[in-house]
Amino acid sequence: MHTTETAAAAPAKGMPLHLKVGIGFLLGTLLGIAVHLVAPDAEWVRMVIDYAARPFGTIFLNLLFMMVVPLIFSALVLGVAELGDVASLGRLGWRTLTYTAVVTGIAVLIGLVMANLLQPGVHMDPAMVEQALSSNADKTTTIVEKGRELRLVDIIVNIVPHNIVGAMGDDSKKLGIVFFALMFGVGLVMRPTPGTQAFKNTLHGLFEVCMHLIGMFVKLAPYAVACFMFILCAQMGWEVLVGLGWFVLTVVLALAIHGFVVLPLWVKFMGGMSVRAFFRGVQEASLTAFATASSAATLPVTLRVGEENLKLPRKISRFVLTVGASASHHGSALFEGITVLFLAQVYGMHLPLGEQVLVLILCILGGIGTASIPSGSLPVIAMICGIVGLKPEGIGIILGVNTFLDMCRTSLNVTGDLAMAVVVAKQSGQQDLDDAVAEKLDDIVR
Template identity: 70%
Template sequence: MTPGQTGGKGLALHYKVLIGFVLGTLAGLAIHSFIGDAPWVHTLITYGTQPFGKIFLNLLFMLVVPLMFSALVLGVAELGDIASLGRLGWRTLMYTAVVTCAAVGIGLLCANVFQPGTHLDPALIDKVVGSNLGKADQIIEQGKGLNFMDLIINIVPHNIVGAMGDDKQKLGIVFFALMFGVGLVMHPSAGTQAFKNTLQGVFDISMTLIGLFIRLAPYAVAAFMFNLTAQLGFDAIRALIWFVVTVVVALAIHGFVVLPLWVRFMGGMSPRVFFRGTQEAILTAFATASSTATLPVTLRVAEENLKLPRKVSRFVLTVGASANHHGTALFEGITVLFLAQASGMHLPITQQLLVLILCILGGIGTAGIPSGSLPVIAMICAIIGMDAQKIGIILGVNTFLDMCRTALNVTGDLATAVVVSKRSGEADLPDDAALEKVEESVAH
């Protein structure tokens, strides 16, 4: 029995996660509709469901660094030579850039078609911005600390221990791991082989612990959804329904049209096989709103369900958790145009192209944690000359949309791994004839 699966005839983990999602949502909506802001509800959330959810995330986050480092070093070492690493890296970068560009393009198109910012009442804008002014100012301050030159410089960390404790410097860990892997490849010896064996042990231990922790996922998902719906209900979404619809439609087009076509024609895999094999990772990403916290599940489903070669999947998915954020880049593009429309600003095509480029770069630099895109959006707003305090408008619905875009981020990572595996000639991927066998292995 592998981590994340159940023995005997029990339900598979992803079904349990889905059940937890539904029950938590229904319970939260019922509480919000019939009980409202009763003191005991706040007590339950403050001292019960909210701490439990944070502890679950912390259990995953504490293993991310050893897992990310060991998986990437081993993935590079298993490639066997620097030339293979270069080819794999360039393919990953190229495919990521192309599909992220498509995602942002879809987002900008939907924002121009739906015009979500023109449907807001100016009085509502002032009220919402005023109520969230403190949070907006904090986000703006974080955004002021961001610029793309610093992003490039910080890819090479001056203090790897400090980078391990900073969610904004995960790319530094990726670079450090890549250099370690290159060192293993360039200097084969008894000592480096022993170190490689040690890293394999670290990876195995991390995956074993994650297999234990992930059994809490259905309960954590129920807690996350209860917290969200019990406090907000549909009120926050109703006020910004056009914005929410625009984002969800754009995410759906990219996730259910672009990525399946990409997987089919570039990766040679049936979309049905792909989604059947990745649903556990997608649900986990939706629940945690963190591609970094989902990385352990993403790695496992890639190797066990999609049958991708581990030397490719470990490299692509580990890098992707830090730098391949299709959904985030798409959301950033829509949000910038939405805030411009709500502010009465008209962005010509030249400025929208600038937004597209900034969102592609911003998707790479966004931390893979909940709400990690908000400081990047504030920075882009400042670059195009817009009042960044308007970001307070979206804070009420950001949690729900963060969950949606993170699910697309992880789906995009897995789709990229499929395509890179196929185009690198490293994998004989399952096709329609193998569907039943894959489905059986996933279900049992």
């Protein structure tokens, strides 16, 4: 009797957040397309975007971004400290780095093959090329300047920051925070004293506070997603996608092959997890990544999904997912490879096999240096274009569709990070998904 009354008194569970995000995504898309069809250039549309939708979306992103630095620091330090010894950290680090390089290489290879098969640059209208370059001249100049300042040697050097406070304020130097946190964690492991244990407890408190605040902020995600999609569709409609249709098709198909073929096979055979359970577990993080177009902004959701939905061990998920958000960008590297070949085709420049191999290597390395923020890939593409002899200014051609494709590739980045966490946990022999938990996950899916 008591059990029945307790069950009856328990509040009904509300709609899951990922469903709310999906609804917000759909409503924002439909409303934006409708507005674009009815009144694309109306003053009231501009005012709604400038004074309501964009400010709300920016505030939401800022709420998440302001928690990224303390979250990265506390999560990584605790992850390293919980490993217990430096040798375990070394094995985990090398395994993560190896998987990242291999799977990112596969992603770039898929992109290059698709670009060679579909030849998207050959289908571009020269008049549209000139129009795109002229209309995006100012943005292109800024991106090209950043690309010229970006060097692979500098990316490697900046991994070790000379000023950690400066690295915290520079989105292009987030790897410096990762390195600092790793060293700090190593110090805690090597110096087990009452003082370091007290500091470790403080970090636990910091991490819990960050996750609690982020849990509050993420409740705004459905509304922010609706705003992002409304802005995108109200301003762009489908015309710009049609104009660069072959390029968009090539990128989306390559992303789909990697996301729905390569990653599921990887998770199934290397991670030992049901593909259905994996995609059911990661959908909230993938949708959030699509909306925010930022792996860093999505990191809080990614960490929670890894621990709560996929049941990954904390010391594995915190390390792999935090490093992955800063240095593992499967989708971005794939996009960079396709874009370089696309621009070569537009300009009638043939890249032989040797130079395409160079592009493959540069994209793998560039993926590590890509900032985990919206449009972080563009300066890297400009840098690669300069190395292979292409005019970096050509990047202005694809700026019209970059926002949409940025959302797509960021979603793949985050999904790939979660897949890597599953595989690393399994291959490290520390996977918490025993048979009972796996069966429970499959029951939830069914």
